[in-house]
Amino acid sequence: MKTRKKVVVLLSGGLDSTTLLWYGLDRGWEVRAVTVNYGQRHSVELLMATYQAKKAGVPLWIVDLSGLSKGLPGSSQTDPSVPVPEGHYTEETMKKTVVPNRNMILLSIAVGHAIGHEFDGVAYAAHAGDHVIYPDCRPEFTRRLARAIAIADWRKIRLFRPFVRKTKADIVRLGASLGVDYAYTWSCYQGGDVHCGNCGTCVERREAFLLAGVPDPTSYAETAKPLEQLLKRS
Amino acid sequence: MKTRKKVVVLLSGGLDSTTLLWYGLDRGWEVRAVTVNYGQRHSVELLMATYQAKKAGVPLWIVDLSGLSKGLPGSSQTDPSVPVPEGHYTEETMKKTVVPNRNMILLSIAVGHAIGHEFDGVAYAAHAGDHVIYPDCRPEFTRRLARAIAIADWRKIRLFRPFVRKTKADIVRLGASLGVDYAYTWSCYQGGDVHCGNCGTCVERREAFLLAGVPDPTSYAETAKPLEQLLKRS
Numbered sequence: 106m107k108t109r110k111k112v113v114v115l116l117s118g119g120l121d122s123t124t125l126l127w128y129g130l131d132r133g134w135e136v137r138a139v140t141v142n143y144g145q146r147h148s149v150e151l152l153m154a155t156y157q158a159k160k161a162g163v164p165l166w167i168v169d170l171s172g173l174s175k176g177l178p179g180s181s182q183t184d185p186s187v188p189v190p191e192g193h194y195t196e197e198t199m200k201k202t203v204v205p206n207r208n209m210i211l212l213s214i215a216v217g218h219a220i221g222h223e224f225d226g227v228a229y230a231a232h233a234g235d236h237v238i239y240p241d242c243r244p245e246f247t248r249r250l251a252r253a254i255a256i257a258d259w260r261k262i263r264l265f266r267p268f269v270r271k272t273k274a275d276i277v278r279l280g281a282s283l284g285v286d287y288a289y290t291w292s293c294y295q296g297g298d299v300h301c302g303n304c305g306t307c308v309e310r311r312e313a314f315l316l317a318g319v320p321d322p323t324s325y326a327e328t329a330k331p332l333e334q335l336l337k338r339s
Numbered sequence: 340m341k342t343r344k345k346v347v348v349l350l351s352g353g354l355d356s357t358t359l360l361w362y363g364l365d366r367g368w369e370v371r372a373v374t375v376n377y378g379q380r381h382s383v384e385l386l387m388a389t390y391q392a393k394k395a396g397v398p399l400w401i402v403d404l405s406g407l408s409k410g411l412p413g414s415s416q417t418d419p420s421v422p423v424p425e426g427h428y429t430e431e432t433m434k435k436t437v438v439p440n441r442n443m444i445l446l447s448i449a450v451g452h453a454i455g456h457e458f459d460g461v462a463y464a465a466h467a468g469d470h471v472i473y474p475d476c477r478p479e480f481t482r483r484l485a486r487a488i489a490i491a492d493w494r495k496i497r498l499f500r501p502f503v504r505k506t507k508a509d510i511v512r513l514g515a516s517l518g519v520d521y522a523y524t525w526s527c528y529q530g531g532d533v534h535c536g537n538c539g540t541c542v543e544r545r546e547a548f549l550l551a552g553v554p555d556p557t558s559y560a561e562t563a564k565p566l567e568q569l570l571k572r573s
Contacts (some may be wrong), residue, residue: 139410169406173448174402176373178454206451206491213447214407217440220413241491249487256480257440 111135111224112265116165118153120146120310121230121268123274123290124280126161128267129228131283136163137222139215144174145203150291157289168214177205208241209250216262217261218253226263227254234273234309244269275314280318302329312336345369345458346499347449350399352387354544355464355502358514361463362396362501365517367386370397373449377438385527391523397418402448435543442475442485443484448494450488459513460497461488467508468543478503507543508550515553522556546570 114129116122116138138161140154145251158165170194176181204210208229215227231242240246251264262339268276280287292310293300302325311332348363350356350372363370372395374388386403392399438444442463449461465476474480485498503508514521526544527534534541536559545566548555 154374166410168410170404172403173451176402176448204451205454206447208446209447209487209491210451213443214410217411217438220439240493243490246487246490249483249490252489253443253480253483256477256483256572257443257475259474278452303544 109133109135110226111219112137112220113219113224113227113228114138114163115211115229116140116154116158116217117308118150118155118157118291119230120280120290120292120313121232121273123153123157123287124276124283124292125228125268126157126163126283127280127285130161130163134228135224136161137218138163138165139168139218139225140165141168141170141214143207143210145275150225151295153289154289160286160289167221168219169211170214173204173210202328206241208239208246209293212250212254212264213283216257219262220260223260225317226265228265228267230268230276231266232268232271232273232276267320272316277313277317277319281317282290286322287314288324297325297326299326300329301326303335308332308335343367343369344460345453345456346371347453347456347461348372348397349445349449349463350387350388350392351459351464352391352525353382353464354514354521354524354526354547355466355510357387357391357505357521357566358510358517358519359462359464359518360391361395361514364395364397366547367418368462369458370395371385371446371452371458372397372399373402373447373452373562374399375402375404375448377441377444378405383530387523387525391450394520394523400452404444404448405437407444415493419459440481446484446488446498449493453496454492454494455566457494460499460500462501464502464510466502466510483534506550507547511551511553515551520556521548531559531560532552533558534563535560542566542569556571 110131112134114122114126114136117140126138138154138158140151140237142148142151155165185253197229198258210226212229217225231247247266254262292306294306295305297302299325300310311321315332344361346368348360348370350360351374360370372387372388372392376382376385389399402422429541446461446463453461465481481500488496488498526540528540529535534557537547544557545555549566
């Protein structure tokens with residue numbers, strides 16, 4: 106008999122990690138979800154993560170790291186004095202949205218959770234789109250981190266990145282085939298009641314649905330510009 | 340002109356990391372200290388860290404991770420239902436005092452702090468005594484982690500472990516030569532008003548002063564047993 110894989114899923118409430126949650130369940134994983142509140146502007150993500158975990162029937166641990174923002178300066182996600190960049194991401198605008206060393210912080214906590222619950226490993230939704238620009242999303246960084254994580258406990262802990270060769274459009278196509286309800290996911294960095302449609306992550310989101318040929322169920326603000334106009338800028 | 344090294348020091352308020360703080364200042368480092376409150380019983384450590392940072396004139400960031408204890412079960416440091424083991428450490432009793440993946444969590448946050456402040460790296464007080472027993476204190480784990488940390492940002496981030504070949508007695512001898520006031524450091528896991536003198540870290544502390552030939556300025560509880568008796572048990 107095959108043993109069921111026990112995996113901690115890093116669930117942000119965004120499009121990629123929500124797809125990962127349903128992908129893992131479809132593969133038969135026993136899942137525990139971890140969501141981190143690191144004082145980000147777009148805390149509606151937390152509501153989305155809660156909704157998805159509840160719907161999936163998996164335990165969700167919401168970790169309060171809101172105290173981190175004081176010591177990790179310079180990111181527009183945690184520092185209200187830094188404006189959120191508009192339009193498609195470039196290296197310069199990306200830098201402004203990075204919480205310093207965010208992935209390592211999230212992964213180290215998820216690994217602690219996995220060790221504490223005697224789980225086999227941690228999965229997160231790194232994908233082909235974010236490799237190049239965030240230093241801590243580069244495959245080489247993750248490979249090195251995985252080698253450390255493997256020996257962080259007496260038992261071997263694994264790091265799963267099943268989407269690492271997928272684009273965001275591939276992920277949306279996969280999620281649609283699994284019946285993921287993307288209306289209850291959140292991407293926008295502006296933190297309004299609906300997606301602004303104009304910031305970097307909104308543009309990525311809109312583009313992914315377009316390229317995947319999947320209807321976009323997202324409500325965008327009335328001030329959202331036509332996607333073609335936003336894509337031209339980059 | 341030699342540039343001053345800018346280093347984030349992980350300062351727990353214990354004996355080793357306090358020595359590291361003063362060692363770094365003696366070497367001419369520009370220091371920022373980071374202390375993590377992860378909901379541990381011995382929060383008097385935080386007061387000691389605050390005292391030492393203030394005395395040293397370095398900025399101290401106290402990170403509140405007390406929410407972590409809910410998701411990292413099984414450690415006697417965060418889970419009041421697990422009794423604190425007495426006497427010298429053995430592998431089994433050590434396991435009970437480990438916050439799962441603690442070092443990686445602390446280091447990842449300190450690295451984020453270093454990146455945010457454009458510092459050169461992070462120093463922590465790993466020493467020869469704790470290698471064998473905690474999986475995340477083993478030199479191989481730290482080597483692997485250092486290789487990941489090096490590329491966690493666009494700039495190279497370094498991991499300094501100047502005490503890695505020192506015993507606790509060596510550290511006490513070094514600190515005494517630097518004038519470190521060990522009366523304002525904390526080791527005990529029991530969380531009383533004074534050191535209990537009997538738990539694993541108290542025994543290590545007492546032994547280190549003894550072996551270093553340095554007078555121990557610590558106030559121990561009246562119920563503290565003779566050191567010889569406690570050492571015999573291990």
